[in-house]
Amino acid sequence: MDTRADEILTRNQWDEELSRDEIFDLISNSRRRYTIQYCKEAGGTVSLSELAEHVAALEHDKGISEITSGERKAVYTSLQQTHLPRLDRAxxxxxxxxxxELTERIERLDIYLDIVPEGSIxxxxxxxxxxxxxTVILAALWLDFIPAGLAPELLYPTIIVAIFLFSSIYHTYLNQRYRIDEFDRSL
Known part of the structure; x- marks a missing residue:
């Protein structure tokens, strides 16, 4: 299955940083992303059977009470034999x-769980x-291309700082909204 990647991600690398390729490989599978997502939401230790129920529900876009035993068992087996050992070795x-249970190392993956929506810059x-x-506005003020006498002295710098502030707030909002775990849930 993932033998080459499994060889790369051994427990001996606990103190080393995962490479970007290894991280992308880890989060390339939706069951691993759902596992990370649910464990983050739970905030502590979860049982494999509880995790399998939630992952199956997310996968099939159903409530937990609506998933069949076959759907739950398929996810349970896959998590137990493939995905959880892989995440554990990493x-x-x-x-x-x-x-x-998530380890502190999960924080290193957070930046890779962000996505950029299609069509955005x-x-x-x-x-x-x-x-x-x-810079153009400030240069125009310095060179008197924009008459500074018509407006208060700090108006233009205040507008520039306000634009950066509101852009940063919006950027932070979008980063929270467009994370892979949230994006997966909306599909």
Whole structure:
């Protein structure tokens, strides 16, 4: 199955950073993402059977009471034999005796769980454009292309700072909204 990746992600690498490729490989599977998502929501140790129910419900877009025993069993087996051992070897969860708990290492994956919606511009490009626009406005003020006497002295810098502030607030809001775990739930 994932033998090459499993060799890379051994317990001996606990103190080492996972490479980006290893992280992307770990979160490339929806069952592993659902596992991480549910464990974060639970905030502590969860049982494998509880986890399997929730992952099956997310996968099939059903309530827990609506999933069949076959759906639950398929997810349970897959988590037990493949996904949880894989996450455990990567040091992201501790999986032992039918219980699952996230480790502190999960924080290293958080940045990779963000997604960028289709059709949007990267935030780095947006802030670069905003910075260039601000520089042009300030240069125009310094060179008297924009008459400063018509407005209070701090009006233009205040507008620029306000635009950056509101952009940052909106950016933070979108980062929370467009995380992979939230995106998966909306599909």
């Amino acid at each position: 040091g992201v969860v501790e999986f032992e005796d039918g219980s699952v 990267p935030w780095g490009v947006y802030y670069l454009g905003l910075s260039v626009l601000s």
